Amino acid sequence: MADKKGDTTDTTDTVVVRPRRVVWMSGALALLLLTVFVTVALLLRSQDTGVIFMVSDQIAMIGVGVMLAGAAMLFATPRVRADRDGVYVRNIGVSRRFTWDEVLSVSFPDGASFARLELPDYEYYSMMAIQAVDREHAVQAVRALRRLHAANRG
Structure with missing residues (x-):
């Protein structure tokens, strides 16, 4: 399953997931911060x-604006990459790899912001x-990870 935006890729033995809406929101916030700080700098x-x-x-x-815009873009960096050997999760500032034997299940509890x-x-x-804000994209990603988990759990 490759969706129309290309940010979820599911082949028979690899799944790659990236967030959707947060990328747009982070980009808009970064652009707004940079614009405000450059404008203020020019008007000083x-x-x-x-x-x-x-x-x-x-x-x-301007440097402060660039740093704040860069910090806003950090929210666009999370990624999940799963294959036959396990799952690699990159969150903001931290990354971790799990083998499928370490993972009991893939869940998305009611009211939670993120799958886990x-x-x-x-x-x-x-x-x-x-x-959760990615709605159907998140559902497809969890289903793909669950299929991969079921197929590769020792």
């Missing part, structure tokens, strides 16, 4: 406020790439 020296702003202050303001891998001892690991 055009008005007499009693404070002396230098070119370095303008550059610093159920692990032994009542632990779980959230998969931020599979989000």
